[in-house]
Amino acid sequence: MPRDSFAIGPVRVRAGAARDLEIPITRLITGADVGLPVRVLHGKEDGPVVWVNAATHGDEVVGVEVVRRLLGALKPREMRGTLIAVPVLNVLGVMTGERYLPDRRDLNRSFPGSARGSLASRIAHLMMTEVVAKCEVGIDLHTGSDRRSNLPQVRADLDDPRTRELASAFGAPVMLHAKIRDGSLRHAARERGATVLLYEGGEAWRFDEWAITAAVDGVRRVLTTLGMVDPVEEEPPAPSVECRASGWVRARHTGFVHLDVELGQRVEEGDRLGSIADSFGRTLRLVRADRAGVVVGRAEAPVLNGGDAVVHIATPEG
Numbered sequence: 001m002p003r004d005s006f007a008i009g010p011v012r013v014r015a016g017a018a019r020d021l022e023i024p025i026t027r028l029i030t031g032a033d034v035g036l037p038v039r040v041l042h043g044k045e046d047g048p049v050v051w052v053n054a055a056t057h058g059d060e061v062v063g064v065e066v067v068r069r070l071l072g073a074l075k076p077r078e079m080r081g082t083l084i085a086v087p088v089l090n091v092l093g094v095m096t097g098e099r100y101l102p103d104r105r106d107l108n109r110s111f112p113g114s115a116r117g118s119l120a121s122r123i124a125h126l127m128m129t130e131v132v133a134k135c136e137v138g139i140d141l142h143t144g145s146d147r148r149s150n151l152p153q154v155r156a157d158l159d160d161p162r163t164r165e166l167a168s169a170f171g172a173p174v175m176l177h178a179k180i181r182d183g184s185l186r187h188a189a190r191e192r193g194a195t196v197l198l199y200e201g202g203e204a205w206r207f208d209e210w211a212i213t214a215a216v217d218g219v220r221r222v223l224t225t226l227g228m229v230d231p232v233e234e235e236p237p238a239p240s241v242e243c244r245a246s247g248w249v250r251a252r253h254t255g256f257v258h259l260d261v262e263l264g265q266r267v268e269e270g271d272r273l274g275s276i277a278d279s280f281g282r283t284l285r286l287v288r289a290d291r292a293g294v295v296v297g298r299a300e301a302p303v304l305n306g307g308d309a310v311v312h313i314a315t316p317e318g
């Protein structure tokens with residue numbers, strides 16, 4: 001018995017085939033239609049239905065490249081199950097070069113959305129009804145924002161055994177237990193019963209190769225664990241460092257910052273992380289670690305105001 005075709009939007013995708021479609025979102029002032037680009041890879045054999053999406057925030061382009069590379073390497077004829085890829089969820093944000101939507105709303109606070117709500121709410125609703133509702137597992141790819149870079153990390157509800165298993169399989173350097181944020185894609189999808197991983201890595205508006213590679217490998221390992229694709233021969237990644245809590249060290253002075261720490265570096269409480277200087281280069285303040293842990297994020301902007309976030313430290317378990 002051949003596998004049933006997969007229905008999405010106005011199309012049906014045959015088993016063993018891939019299909020691109022655009023699900024209508026809205027019409028621009030010029031009269032041009034804007035749609036959500038989606039590619040479905042409907043595997044030849046039965047298996048789970050999974051989505052991977054990028055650019056929930058319009059400036060977070062690392063995931064767009066991750067999806068491109070994944071799609072280039074996957075063949076539906078050799079796959080079990082179905083992958084729904086949404087490379088640019090916040091289409092209008094990507095178009096206008098903005099993190100948010102033209103109505104200033106944060107798409108990741110607009111879930112589950114509604115068909116007659118704001119533009120953000122409509123895109124959220126479309127994603128929920130056309131994609132999430134059909135899936136049992138989802139991966140939401142993010143990037144650091146506001147001129148900050150993130151160590152490749154999975155943020156997920158590690159208290160849920162299934163989520164934890166897939167987060168471990170991803171094999172990012174760090175997995176961080178993260179409480180659900182109301183209005184987020186992750187929260188709304190959880191409510192519908194999906195297992196969701198959120199990936200963070202790299203810097204907004206950059207194709208950071210290390211963040212792209214970590215995510216391409218991580219998503220592939222998750223698909224392998226789910227039995228959708230055959231394993232590739234590789235050295236198993238070092239186990240993710242599990243962290244339950246994290247916090248930002250903030251600038252205690254306005255000035256030019258020089259950081260001495262790299263992403264992934266281990267620090268002890270009180271360690272020097274960098275310094276803040278005035279325009280003549282005189283040191284005004286040292287930046288010190290307020291806790292022991294792993295550096296999972298850092299400011300990339302040289303000019304900081306007092307109170308700005310400088311270094312993000314996550315505390316490993318045990």
Ligand SMILES: [Zn+2]
Nearest residue numbers: 057060142143
């Ligand atoms: Zn984001």
